[in-house]
Amino acid sequence: MTEVDDPLTVHDHVVRCTYACIARFGMSKTTVEDVVKETGLSRATIYRYFPGGREELLHEAVAWQVAVFLSRLADHVAPAESLAEMLDKGLEFARQAVVHHELLQRLLQTEPERLVGLLSTESAKTAPFIAAFLVPRLEIERKAGRVGPDVDLAGAAAHLSRLILSYIGAKSVVDLDDAEQRRDLVERELLGWLHP
Template sequence: MSGPSEGGPGPADTEDAADVRTRILAGAVAEAGDSGLGRLTVEGVARRAGVGRATVYRHFPGGRDQLTAEAVTWEVARYFAALLGRLEGVDDVATRLERGIAEGRALLAEHQVFQKVVDTEPERLLPHLSQSAPLVQAAVRDDIRPRLEAAELVDGADPAEAADFLARNVLSLLMAEGGWDLDDPAEVRRLVRANLLAGVLAHP
């Protein structure tokens, strides 16, 4: 892999470093959507972001590999921020899980880059998603736990353990519905209340 060139700065090189980094990451996501993760290049991302190759390497000294990994993590974080925005004001645990599963799957279906990469080169995407998984799971767990602490639980239920269990299952369902029809609100309600929360909430 070639290193950074000594070419002149691009038009964005004098911007705030955080803004430039965001533009590069957004450019990498867009480039992946057009060319695929396997054909993503530093040069292509630099052109799309409006910066020089040297600027990309200053922010991502590991080159293409680091850029790809961090772009996936960045986009995953954006996805969950959007999902939490859709759940604003929904505090009841059961309702939040139901809405979270439905809205989360809808957001994934609307994400054209994600859908294209999953359809064409899932073997390249999955390792990057696996790297992000612990952080994502922790974020979902931390969102659920205080709501469980405020709810009436079954005797012996531990909010921390229950939150971890629910986070793992919700993330799994977002990616693969298994035997459930998650496009059916009644099915989602039954899944959440009669299965996921049956041994957690006193009155699911």
């Protein structure tokens, strides 16, 4: 394969190939050599784009999957008419995505220690992204008189983003895979503070 010139294309190509290697060999067994073979690029090119080598490649592959997940999540919830509906749809989608992500579930079984470190770094970066996504929705709720004038919207969004990540990551006493229970959780745990 010939070297590609566009830096973004090269970067993406390498990250996707790293992901393919992880799927095949697992995280701890994936080496820079594997990525070199998979990409068809030279070792020097890989290191030019990813000076951190193996660790950086693994990290970028996880970050890429998280970004893909977030962008699908954003698309899925965009048509929601209210904040409550958005959170309901989002939680449903996210839980299913986590449960059905074959590689994620496999790595959680086979090498959780490597994975959770990277995931928790990513999740810390994800919270502000989700919060920024929620602010315009909170503004709409405020116009509808459901958010008091004294509420700091950025603070409310930050609080909600923490809870959303938590409920995506771990089951609750409320069954999030049950539509009725999930809506009840959105109404009470997440949005119980909105004015009716």
